[in-house]
Amino acid sequence: MRLSYQHANPSTGGGSYLLRFRDATRERTACVLVDSGVGVDIDSLLADDEYLVAVLLTHAHLDHYASLADSLRDGARVYAAEPTANVLEHVLTEGEKNYEIGTTDGVLDAVEPLDGWETLVADVEVSPVPAGHAPGGSGFVVRFGDGSRTNHLLFTGDFTTRRVAGYPGFRTDLPVDIDALFVNVSTTDDFEETLSESLYTLVERAQAGSSVLATASALTAVHYAYLLGHLGERLGDPIPVTLAGQCAKLYADLGYDVPTVEAVPVFDSASDLLERGTVTFAGPEVPTEGSARRLFGVVEDDSAATVVQLTGGATTPVDTATCTVYDFEVVNHPPLPAIDELVEEFDPIHVVAGHGPRRALRNFRGRYDERFVWASDDEREQVLYEDGRWSPPPWLSETAVQSIRARDWRANGARFGELVEREESLPAVVRVADPDLGAEGVEVERFEDRFGERDDATHSTETGTDGAASKAVDTETCGRRADGSNAGEPEATEPETAESGLSDSAVPDAAVTETERFRREVLGRLDDLEPTVSGARLRARVVDGGDDVTLLRLLDDADLEHGEEVALVLTESERE
Missing domain, CATH: 3.60.15.10 (Ribonuclease Z/Hydroxyacylglutathione hydrolase-like)
Incomplete structure (x- = not known):
């Protein structure tokens, strides 16, 4: 031979x-x-x-x-x-x-x-x-x-x-x-860091009540849907996930049945797939064609929506839209x-x-x-x-x-x-029954620290009676572009609305009503807690008060990083 x-x-x-x-x-x-x-x-x-x-x-x-x-x-x-x-x-x-x-x-x-x-x-x-x-x-x-x-x-x-x-x-x-x-x-070198950072962004934006469109190749979308479904189960707070188009077909071909994941291989109405608080996956990895393009057309001009592009590094991500736009280079080697x-x-x-x-x-x-x-x-x-x-x-x-x-x-x-004495059996290419997020490379403790299971009373207060995620208080930091020197960090493009400098009078009456309801909810919780306020006092203007999300624009400089949580306290003068 x-x-x-x-x-x-x-x-x-x-x-x-x-x-x-x-x-x-x-x-x-x-x-x-x-x-x-x-x-x-x-x-x-x-x-x-x-x-x-x-x-x-x-x-x-x-x-x-x-x-x-x-x-x-x-x-x-x-x-x-x-x-x-x-x-x-x-x-x-x-x-x-x-x-x-x-x-x-x-x-x-x-x-x-x-x-x-x-x-x-x-x-x-x-x-x-x-x-x-x-x-x-x-x-x-x-x-x-x-x-x-x-x-x-x-x-x-x-x-x-x-x-x-x-x-x-x-x-x-x-x-x-x-x-x-x-x-x-x-x-x-940094796949696990990038994986966790991108998952964190998806979970954070969904729990903030945003409509989240994630664009990816079909097998990558299946991978992320598996992780998000089991991550929500691990955290005790389900994360609704929808797979649209080709990725839904491969999900079915592979025989998956993951908690809170819905596969929709064919759809007529793109808007029906983009509910607030849900992560919707579609391909290809940049929303310039295919199912991703159709869905992107729905959220592109929605300042409260989010698009997360999961790319392999060979494409140029979309970086300009009214919605908040992120991209991550996810290369699993x-x-x-x-x-x-x-x-x-x-x-x-x-x-x-x-x-x-x-x-x-x-x-x-x-x-x-x-x-x-x-x-x-x-x-x-x-x-x-x-x-x-x-x-x-x-x-x-x-x-x-x-x-x-x-x-x-x-x-x-x-x-x-x-x-040759006997037939040697090799390990089988078969999916393991029990999920292990750590073995997948997910930094589980980070998610448990930030999104971990809460008691029923706290959870009902934060999500409201309709089960939607707690309302977001988004500052300009939600759309801050990360340092491009690290491929593992997200790149976020600020919503155009946040840059427009809208006055309070420009906000629609319905949005003002929603904002007032949100203010009353926050004030009620603050009265119960009797907080001691410390730290810097910053001024902010409401630039959008949608059905589920209130966007604020900081009027003072602040040294904030993407992902940081901020506490909002409304003064008596601001309530009048």
């Missing part, structure tokens, strides 16, 4: 690999494509004596399936973990409308859900393993035989060790020895130490780095000196295994090769392969 690999799209993002299994007993070489991302040209990769036996799809993100329709030939099957296979019909149908991905009917006919070992060709088998990153995402273990022994390759795909919407993260306690690790090296830990735990003799920026790939070339590291960004075919032995990179000196082999011998023995 001779095994080689080749980067299939190094100049357009990487992450796709072509494996060749050459066997002297077969006339043609069986090839396996791992992910079929942007720019894969299978015609230019396959020789006349080679054929495609299978495509392994790690997850349903565009940069991993963009060329799938064009890649299929030779009767090849498309193998994916069962959850990913379940969403492909809706993913590909929508993708065909919006991107140049070819005709996908043939792809759907070729899809085979995987939940265990599958034989691709004689002596070559594959099984999915959990990989985090996206709901239903997986990596793959490829097992190939040579004589009476077997060897194992592991493809991480895009991965995280964190859970994602209930699906397990990547695990290192596999029951097989990994000889070659193909690891995607895209990293994010592991930090660099997680990759180092994978390499250390699996201890493979080969590490193949891919699907990362060119600078990141270069950094991996000397990162693991005790192993054969492949971190090239070209399309050259590289031999990993031949004549019963793992092959070194051709550029290494003989001294370096012998040193690496000696170290590996001491740690792992001769690597002649494992005797």
Whole structure:
């Protein structure tokens, strides 16, 4: 057996690999494509004596399936973990409308859900393993035989060790020895901080009584809906969530039933989906088209509404509207130490780095000196295994090769392969029944401190008889733009109304009435508490007194940060 690999799209993002299994007993070489991302040209990769036996799809993100329709030939099957296979019909149908991905009917006919070992060709088998990153995402273990022994390759795909919407993260306690690790090296250092900050913004704005539109890719919307539903359950204060359009379809395809989450795949009236105190998700991640555009049209000129854009970093967010606008760059990749830990735990003799920026790939070339590291960004075919032995990179000196082999011998023995004695079961790509928000990367204590469960009396006072969230006292800080130097911080655009300097006389009579009711409620509570007022005294003007939200504009300077709570005390002169 001779095994080689080749980067299939190094100049357009990487992450796709072509494996060749050459066997002297077969006339043609069986090839396996791992992910079929942007720019894969299978015609230019396959020789006349080679054929495609299978495509392994790690997850349903565009940069991993963009060329799938064009890649299929030779009767090849498309193998994916069962959850990913379940969403492909809706993913590909929508993708065909919006991107140049070819005709996908043939792809759907070729899809085979995987939940265990599958034989691709004689002596070559594959099984999915959990990989985090996206709901239903997986990596793959490829097992190939040579004589009476077997060897194992592991493809991480895009991965995280964190859970994602209930699906397990990547695990290192596999029951097989990994000889070659193909690891995607895209990293994010501040994902958990960004995740918690964006969730905090959604919860805070919803509980303030705002209509909240969150725009995101479909799988990201499903992820956030799962977190918000279970977060509300954890806090003892349900957070109503609506999924609209494509994300609602994928939610159903994946079989979710999360508390307080409603899926609406098709809708006639956009305004019906945007109730105050509810978080409504729609795609795409910037509201310039699709369901997101329709819903954005409803709230765009509503100064009491909020739009939160959850982007992958490749789009330009909307930053001008009357409503309050935020955007967060939410990229669910592991930090660099997680990759180092994978390499250390699996201890493979080969590490193949891919699907990362060119600078990141270069950094991996000397990162693991005790192993054969492949971190090239070209399309050259590289031999990993031949004549019963793992092959070194051709550029290494003989001294370096012998040193690496000696170290590996001491740690792992001769690597002649494992005797096939029994079928090894790998971890399943199955959603965990019990939610664990901490394992998802959510800073749970922060939410419990701010929004934690309250006693019934307090809760009824704060929410009112209709169950709506307590009325907000929003200052200009609610729309303050965060420091753009940190991608994990929100960017909020101030409502245009707050900048207009409206006088009290410009507020409609109905709004004034609502404002007076709100003032009386606050004063009643203050009379009961008999507070001692301390701190700076600031003047403010009511600029909007809507049905559920009162907006104030500070007339004095204040050193306030986004998310801070302020206490409002109305003087006797202000009540007259």
